[in-house]
Amino acid sequence: MRVYQTNEIKNIALVGSAGSGKTTLAEAMLFGSGVIKRRGSVEAKNTVSDYFPVEQEYGYSVFPTVFHVEWNNKKLNIIDCPGADDFVNGAITALNVTDVAVILINGQYGPEVGTQNNFRYTDKLKKPVIFLVNQLDSDKCDFDNLIATMKEIYGEKCVQIQYPTQTGPGFNAIIDVLTMKKYSWNAEGGAPTIEDIPAEEMEKATALNKILVEAAAENDEGLMEKFFDSETLTEDELREGIRKGLVTRSIFPVFCVCAGKDMGVRRLMEFLGNVVPFVNEMPKLHNTRGEEVVPSSEGPASVYFFKTGLEPHIGEVSYFKVMSGCIKVGDDMTNADRGSKERIGQLYACAGANRIAVDKLNAGDIGCTVKLKDVKTGNTLNAKDCDNRFDFIKYPNSKYSRSIKAVNSQDTEKLMAALLRMRQEDPTWVVEQSKELRQTIVHGQGEFHLRTLKWRLENNEKLQVKYGDPKIPYRETITKSANADYRHKKQSGGAGQFGEVHLIIEPYAEGMPDPTTYKLNGQEVKMNIKGKEEMPLEWGGKLVFINSVVGGAIDARFMPAILKGIMDCMEHGPLTGSYARDVRVIVYDGKMHPVDSNELSFMLAARRAFSDAFKAAGPKILEPIYDLEVYVPDDFMGDVMSDLQGRRALIMGMDSEAGYQKLMAKIPLKELSNYSISLSSITGGRASFITKFASYELVPNDIQQELIKEHEAEQAKEEE
Structure with missing residues (x-):
């Protein structure tokens, strides 16, 4: 080829809800442009887009598929994106590296939750949008009602270029009010018959043409003046006005x-070839x-890698966009993220599982290569004298988490390697090895997302894995002050162990004044601060450690050991073994032995004194609370609210957004563990949600007692 x-290349994303027909459209585009000789189908499992085994197994797109068509001496790079919200990675990646979004709408159902989500992403990224109503042959399609719904949601920016003469099984013709022609097809489809608009459709077509002309003219002063003079525009002028309106998102054809x-x-x-930018x-x-x-293409060569595919017999296939300059076979480049050198051995134009070898790709083009040594998704390769780096793709937070482990413990290392490889394909699969929870956790966008990961591990990697409930990262803290002392004494022949520590603990709040006096055993004791350390904790909150020992009761050299003993208790809270936070500790007295005192003795004494004081200081367990936004159709609002209230959620407010209700709440992380499954069940998959960590809050007393009992039972089991 x-x-x-650069001025002959257009990059387009096909997005839309699951079942809106993106993969089928991609097949028709490839067939119509001559890239393939026969159209495949999702049912026959032979489409260009869904070529991975897991996609054929489930009948859903899982990964975005890059392909191209050549049309009227222009190259259209197109990315077919998965429709399910669980695989949102594909849509977000594609929208970031393409310039125009074609949003498919299922003619049976109109705008769905996936439509809303995709439109929200285009709005955030300021990408032009073309709406494409598909499946007009469905007997449930009511086109006029669908257009009314779209205008209600997206406003008057929705401007019809076409409308069907009829919908349902008899659909075979459209009226195009840009070209002012009728397009009709025989039963096989393909190339249309183009005719003048029949008399019975002329009034409607003329009215819609006038709306289109006005919308196009608004995007250019010259066109507006011409429109005021003649009340019409030529077809070329219409195209120019629409192109400018697309760029500014002032028109959605x-x-x-x-x-x-x-x-x-x-x-x-x-x-797409004539009008989109x-x-x-x-x-x-x-x-x-x-x-x-x-x-x-005249600038320095810089290439951004936005996707990695793992294919049998090939290995990693690296997909990129040429950000500037041109890239040629044999080019030597430097990885700006990893510092390594790479030679481009092969270049391809993409066509799903097929690839067409090319010698060169110019700025703005999209292609792929294989057998790179050290390039990962998100990396940038630069030619000499260029030092660009790009980091413009931002993915949403995870919504669903499971603990994962290999059924055969000997496969643990292989499992971690496989998970890290798969994350290159889909960055919204997040792998966490939690020291705190002593679990490996995989995070994803939903139950189906993680089920797909498990299928691939078991079928592609031949690794049997087991999912479980992830533990909750609780925190422990105190609500009042308390004091305790402990003497560690051990004599076993030769040098002994001796250390005695007296300390006070109290809740810490940012900005609180240093302590001056405390009442201990009915007497006021003045604090004489010798040293103070404020330690931000990696798990949140602070530990403030104050040395107020006077008269040489404890040597300063033992203070680090005392702090180490306290920090050990902060890492393993006395109630549930969770991290403790927001505690101030004042060591005010103690004793030591001239021979038997050592660091270990004071560390053990401090640990026991701190644990005793903590249990007497009104200890409380904190749980992570998340901000939750649920996008839900009106008719499911009551059921969704009832479900949330049963999950200890606090409803914060409601708002209307683009035809859906947005419900805002605060909810404990524990109650979110299976929320994606429940919400899908309640709404038939028509709702979506996003979450974000908000804060740690006290758990109710009854739940605190349950958690303490569970921890005690676990400890007893471990000691058996």
Whole structure:
């Protein structure tokens, strides 16, 4: 294939809810442009997009698929994205490296929760949007009602380019109000018959054309003046106005297709080739230093790797976008993230599992390569005298977590290696080896997301794994002051052990004044501060350690050992073994022996004194609380609220957003463990949610007692 220039390249993402027909549309586009000779189908498991075994097993797209078509001397790089919310990684990755989003809408159901989520991402990234109504042959499709719903949600920016003459099984024609022509198809679809608009449709078509002309004219002063003069625009002027409106998101064109019957697809590609912006017409990206990087083939070569695929018999396939300059076979480049050197041995234009070898790719183009030594997803390769780095893709927080372990403990190392490899394919699979919880935790976007991970481990890697409930990272703290002392004394022939520590503990709050006096055993004792250490804890909160020992009762050389004993208790709280936080400790007295005192003795004495004081200081368990936002259709609002209240959630407010209700709440992490499954069950998969850590709060007393009993039982079991 020929080398395309930057001003001949367009990058497009196909996004939409699960079942909206993206993979089927991709097949029709590839077939219509001649890249493939026969259209595959999801049911037959032979599509270009869904070629991984796990995708064929489930009948869902799991990974974004990159392909290209050549149309009217232009190259359209297209990324077909998974529709399920669990695989949102694909849509977010694609929207960041492409310039235009084609959002598919299922003609049977209209805008769904996936539609809303994808539109929200495009809004955040300021990407142009084209709406594409698919499955017009469904007998449940009510096109006029669907358009009314879209206008209600997205406003008057939704402007029809096309409408069907009829929907349902008899669908075979559309009216295009940009070209003012009728397009019709025989039963096989493919190339349309193009005719003048029939008389019975002319009034409706003319009215919609006028709306389109006004919307296009608003994006250019010259076009607006012409519109005021003549009340019309030529077809080329319309295209120019729409192109400018797409870039500024002031117009969302609406197209019609039936991808399953290959009707309307060629006309869509014609619009994509003629009207949507080229790479060089879009706002420029910035590197990590905030410098604008112009997509020019004359600039220094810089390549960003946005996706890694692991394929049998090939290994890692690395997908990239040329951010500037041009990249050629044989180029030597430097990895800006890892410092390693790479030679580009092969370059390909992408077509799903197929690849077409090329010698060169220019700025703005998307391609792939294989057999790189040390390139990971998110890395940048630069040519000589270029030092760009890019980090513009931000993924959402995880929503669903499971502990994971190999059924055969001897496979643990292999399991970790496989998990890290798979995270290259999908960065929203997050792997955490928790020292605190003594578990390996995998985090994902939902139950289906992690079920897919398990399927791949067991079927591709031949590793049998077991999921479990992740432990909750509770915290312990105190609510009042208390004092305790402990003498550690041990004599076993020869040198003994002796250390005695007297200490006070109290709750710590940021900015509280240093202590002056305390009442101990009915007497006021003045604190004479000799030293103070404030230690931010890696798990949150602080430990403040004050040395107030007078008269040489304990040598200063033993203070680090006393602090070590206290810190050991902070790492293994007395109630449940969880981390403790926000405690101030004042060591005010003690005793030592001229021969038998040593660091170990004072560490053990401090540990016991601290534990005794902690239990007397109104100890409380804290649990992690998360901010929760649920996007839910009106008719499920009551059921979702009832479910949340049963999960100890505190409803913070409600808001309407683009046809859905947004419910805001605070909820304990423990109650979120299976929330994605429950929400999907309640709403039939039509709701979604996002979470973010908020704070640690006290658990109710009854739950605290349960947790303490559970911990005591675990300890007893370990001691058996």
